[in-house]
Amino acid sequence: MAIRWSRWSPQFALAPAVAITVVAFIGAIVWTIWLSFTASKRFPDYTLQADIWKQYTRLFKDAGWQIALKNLLILGVGSFLAIVFGFILAALIDREKRGEGIFRTIFLYPLAVSLIVTGIAWRWMFNPSFGVQHFLHSIGLTGLNFDWLSKGETAMYGIILATVWQGSGFYMALMLSGLKSINSEIWSAAKLDGVSFWRLYAEIIIPMMKFTFLTCAILLSLGVVKAYDIVVAMTNGGPGQATWVPAYFTINAYWVKSNLGYASAAAVIMLLITSAIFLPLVLLTAWRERSREARA
Amino acid sequence: MPRVQFEDIIKTYGRVTVLKNLDLAIDDGEFLVLLGPSGCGKTTLLNLLAGLLDVTAGRISIGGKDVTDLDPKDRGLAMVFQSYALYPTKTVRGNLKFGLAAHKLDAAETERRIGWAAKLLQIEALLDRKPAQLSGGQRQRVAIGRALVKKVGVFLFDEPLSNLDAKLRTEMRLEIKKLHDDLKSTIVYVTHDQIEAMTMATKIAVMDAGVIQQFGTPDEIYSRPANLFVAGFIGSPAMNLRPATIAIAGGKVAARSAGVDLDLTNYPYVTRPVDGQDVVIGLRPEHFGEPGASVPDPAGMFSLPVQYTEKTGGDATAYLKFGDSLIATRVDPEQIGRFKQGDTIQIAFPQGKAHVFDAQTGRWL
Amino acid sequence: MSSIAEASLNDLDGIRAPRFPRKPKGITGRSIAIIVFLSICAAFFCVPLYVIITTSFKTMDQIRQGDIFSLPAPFTIDAWWSAWDNACSGITCTGLKVGFFNSLAILFPSLVLSITLSAVTGYALALWNVRWAGGFLFVLFICAFVPFQIIMIPLIILSSGLKVYGTVWGIALVHAVLAMPILTLIFRNYYKGIPQEIMSAAMMDSGSFWRIFREIILPMSGNILIVVLILQITSIWNDFLLGLTFGGLGTQPMSVVLANVVITTTGVAAYNENMAAALETAIPPLVIYFVLGRFFVQGITAGAIKG
Numbered sequence: 001m002a003i004r005w006s007r008w009s010p011q012f013a014l015a016p017a018v019a020i021t022v023v024a025f026i027g028a029i030v031w032t033i034w035l036s037f038t039a040s041k042r043f044p045d046y047t048l049q050a051d052i053w054k055q056y057t058r059l060f061k062d063a064g065w066q067i068a069l070k071n072l073l074i075l076g077v078g079s080f081l082a083i084v085f086g087f088i089l090a091a092l093i094d095r096e097k098r099g100e101g102i103f104r105t106i107f108l109y110p111l112a113v114s115l116i117v118t119g120i121a122w123r124w125m126f127n128p129s130f131g132v133q134h135f136l137h138s139i140g141l142t143g144l145n146f147d148w149l150s151k152g153e154t155a156m157y158g159i160i161l162a163t164v165w166q167g168s169g170f171y172m173a174l175m176l177s178g179l180k181s182i183n184s185e186i187w188s189a190a191k192l193d194g195v196s197f198w199r200l201y202a203e204i205i206i207p208m209m210k211f212t213f214l215t216c217a218i219l220l221s222l223g224v225v226k227a228y229d230i231v232v233a234m235t236n237g238g239p240g241q242a243t244w245v246p247a248y249f250t251i252n253a254y255w256v257k258s259n260l261g262y263a264s265a266a267a268v269i270m271l272l273i274t275s276a277i278f279l280p281l282v283l284l285t286a287w288r289e290r291s292r293e294a295r296a
Numbered sequence: 297m298p299r300v301q302f303e304d305i306i307k308t309y310g311r312v313t314v315l316k317n318l319d320l321a322i323d324d325g326e327f328l329v330l331l332g333p334s335g336c337g338k339t340t341l342l343n344l345l346a347g348l349l350d351v352t353a354g355r356i357s358i359g360g361k362d363v364t365d366l367d368p369k370d371r372g373l374a375m376v377f378q379s380y381a382l383y384p385t386k387t388v389r390g391n392l393k394f395g396l397a398a399h400k401l402d403a404a405e406t407e408r409r410i411g412w413a414a415k416l417l418q419i420e421a422l423l424d425r426k427p428a429q430l431s432g433g434q435r436q437r438v439a440i441g442r443a444l445v446k447k448v449g450v451f452l453f454d455e456p457l458s459n460l461d462a463k464l465r466t467e468m469r470l471e472i473k474k475l476h477d478d479l480k481s482t483i484v485y486v487t488h489d490q491i492e493a494m495t496m497a498t499k500i501a502v503m504d505a506g507v508i509q510q511f512g513t514p515d516e517i518y519s520r521p522a523n524l525f526v527a528g529f530i531g532s533p534a535m536n537l538r539p540a541t542i543a544i545a546g547g548k549v550a551a552r553s554a555g556v557d558l559d560l561t562n563y564p565y566v567t568r569p570v571d572g573q574d575v576v577i578g579l580r581p582e583h584f585g586e587p588g589a590s591v592p593d594p595a596g597m598f599s600l601p602v603q604y605t606e607k608t609g610g611d612a613t614a615y616l617k618f619g620d621s622l623i624a625t626r627v628d629p630e631q632i633g634r635f636k637q638g639d640t641i642q643i644a645f646p647q648g649k650a651h652v653f654d655a656q657t658g659r660w661l
Numbered sequence: 662m663s664s665i666a667e668a669s670l671n672d673l674d675g676i677r678a679p680r681f682p683r684k685p686k687g688i689t690g691r692s693i694a695i696i697v698f699l700s701i702c703a704a705f706f707c708v709p710l711y712v713i714i715t716t717s718f719k720t721m722d723q724i725r726q727g728d729i730f731s732l733p734a735p736f737t738i739d740a741w742w743s744a745w746d747n748a749c750s751g752i753t754c755t756g757l758k759v760g761f762f763n764s765l766a767i768l769f770p771s772l773v774l775s776i777t778l779s780a781v782t783g784y785a786l787a788l789w790n791v792r793w794a795g796g797f798l799f800v801l802f803i804c805a806f807v808p809f810q811i812i813m814i815p816l817i818i819l820s821s822g823l824k825v826y827g828t829v830w831g832i833a834l835v836h837a838v839l840a841m842p843i844l845t846l847i848f849r850n851y852y853k854g855i856p857q858e859i860m861s862a863a864m865m866d867s868g869s870f871w872r873i874f875r876e877i878i879l880p881m882s883g884n885i886l887i888v889v890l891i892l893q894i895t896s897i898w899n900d901f902l903l904g905l906t907f908g909g910l911g912t913q914p915m916s917v918v919l920a921n922v923v924i925t926t927t928g929v930a931a932y933n934e935n936m937a938a939a940l941e942t943a944i945p946p947l948v949i950y951f952v953l954g955r956f957f958v959q960g961i962t963a964g965a966i967k968g
Contacts, residue, residue, distance in 0.1 A: 004365065004366075004367055005367060005868065005869075005870070006367045006789070006864065006868060009789075009870035010790075010870055013782070013784075013785045013870060014782060014786070014791065017779075017782040017801075017841060018797065020838055020841055021797075021800060021801065021804060023819075024815075024816065024819070024838045025807065025812060026800070027815070028811070028812035028816060029811055029812060031814070031815040032811050032812065032813075032815060044814075089699070089702060092695050093699065096692050096696060096699070099696065099699070103703060105951070106703045106706050106707065107703070107706055108954075109706070109710075109947065109951075110706065111961060112943075112946045112947050112949070112950035113899070113943045113946065114898070114916050114942065114943065115899070115901065116899075116920050116942070117919070117939045117940075117942055117943045118709075120713075120919070120923050121710075121712065121713045121936075121939060124712065124716065124729075124932060124935070125708075125709060125712055125729065127729075129727065130725065130727045131729055132729060134727040134728075134729065135727070135728060135730060138727065138728065165705075165706065165709065169706075170961060173958055173961065173962055177962060222806055225808055226808050228901075228902055229901040229902065232901070232924065233920060233923075233924065236924055247808065247810060251813075251902075254813070254814065260814060266810070267808070267811045267813070268811065270808045270811060271811045274806060274807060274808055278803070278806055282802075285802075346861070346865060347865075348861050348865075367864075368865045369864065369865060370868075373865065375861070375865050377858040377861065377862060378858065379856060380858075381861065382862075383859065383863075384859075385880035385881055386876075386877075386880075394866050394867065394876060396866075397866045397867035397869070397872060397876075398866060398868055
């Protein structure tokens, strides 16, 4: 029987991608999970420990890891401001078409800048001797504090501020495309019915954009788990361990503590957190697919 | 020679069966039209022949060669698509050339064929344009040209005229018919438009629900519809189908419906009906006599009130109340202005034009 | 009928004086409030940029006076030059230029690799009949979101085994591998939008996987190629973690050198030099953003939500 190239050639073409997925993703994840059950230090050691959960029990007793988890939560909650802010900006830009191009360009440019540069810029503004604080004090506002990064209690808020500055434009862009996909007849109908501005948004527009909001929330959460660069650039984890986050903890455990098994255990927990966020995204995609089919 | 044959074709998608044990064979040089409502499986059948879909079970052969497991390019076919499917980034010449991609011809022969097809379809002046710069009719010609250059024995058309306006459609219809007459190639043509089918086909396969309801020449399909589906599908306005009861008395056979008797004594029965049998009679609107005019020896006379009338330029139809339903009858458009709603008119139905179907099986008797 | 009416209205030369003239619409109070609010927000977004630009052109003497919002006086580009040429990270004082050329050396092979691989994969998954395509797509979808840390250690071990660890090639390769899932999904979604009949026609005309890709599909991919190109350039250029993990001494990309110069340097901080270094690193993606903004926005939103 003749060879059906239409069957085989695409499968040959897919082979590299499949190989990469199997080795660099699936294989590597399994590999890391295995390492987390070992006592590997500087170099991998593949013999399982007697108590395979040892690295994990140690991890959850580690004060640094507890701080990292707490900070993850703070950063997550605080970063939600970026979604709120992004939505307000999008709604206002969409409402008042004048200057749309300019405003959009300004709100989005931080996204083109790396987080290292963002962090360095904000770190400079937070500088207690020459930064914004000094300026405020010099114009008589001595009661205001803006040296957040030098104190453990406020350092995370500094990071949140920089994160919101960097990310709001992105959520604005997603919200804008969501707003633009709303049928223009709805705006006309609301106008004819004399629905007030607030009620229109609260009762019609925001419920219609629930998919967009959910997507934004999930993307934001996934981004928060990965947060690393901004922490390095702004505080490098300090002061003390005050701004450690899981991503920072994991890299630190590998490079500074040279503890491969311990770093792997922390990475596995990061994967679990990601999966917990990711599951709703999978369900959301499936739900969307179904509601799209139902409409069709 | 390219005799296209389908043997016991089954096609299922998951639990949905699209084609059920389908058999069909056509000879070289035929113009076969697959005709049916949307979702009847006609496009699926064409795609199976093209090799764009795989059969679940069955065998397809072209010219005696089993092609069931061949790639589309190896089947010796050319296809024209509904949306034309021209390659948007290539010029017309590039499109025609890519039509020969699998043919490994030398440059001179390629050029010769492109020239030939372009001349035949009068698109020589368009060869260096991109599809976006062409009108609908021109795109259609290019799509046909891309099929012609292959010089294969069998051409497939998938509703090629449905994106054209009415005037262009009539023109292209004639042109495709002429191409078939000139090239003597086999054509398999899918459409839901019965006018296209009746005007172009040498053979029509009427399909419904994954089954071929009738296979025959256009005349056979029109004058001897095999069952109720074909009877209702072919003809515009559609054939009037009314339930009736057979009454046999003294060597005379008649169908009685809503108090009217229709004489069917000389009907060419396949199976003879029995007295009291439930049947469906089919009366084409165009076979009724003119209202009021006398028809020599009519099979039946109807005296019915007018419900409403419809005029479409050169044609006119009157809808008459018959029992609890309507009967359509074609009327001289000059005369139709005379009929008002509620007027009762006399119309006659001539001998030998009625169709009778078994009410249970739907088959032509 | 209506077209005639419109035509006569548009024919301004022949129009007589309107019987019901209308005042041009003025700007409403609400519009002004919105624009003022948006302008304040815009100012907030511009402040950090303003501050680093002005600081980078100041002298250290002026910076020590402590007015962060003042304009540079005197104006000097010394900091820009020293940041580029001889800023110190650790004990090496060769400036950012090494990092700049490393970043370029990482960028090109990684772009070619990642875009070729994911375009072909996306094409095969979208337009060819592969039974396991659905399952594979789902796996790719998950891979696109896993945190880097979970695969970091095995990738370090693997790249050491391939003898590319610590080289620009190693960084480029890892970039290509990590970008593959998301780029494949972007290409796949784009190619799904190509009409099925075009692909059917190509199957009947040629049937060759590579020839159809080269002659039909690739020429139709212009837009998505630009979008993906911009997405990749900015994300590779702005990357820090991969460069840090896989870069060796002297092969680190610009962002890592920048971080070393600014963050890990001990001694007296030269803030003007730091800001100049940050700007020098940020300029390439910013130029792309301001020139090709439209594609940039498409890229980041496509990268975020596919499907």
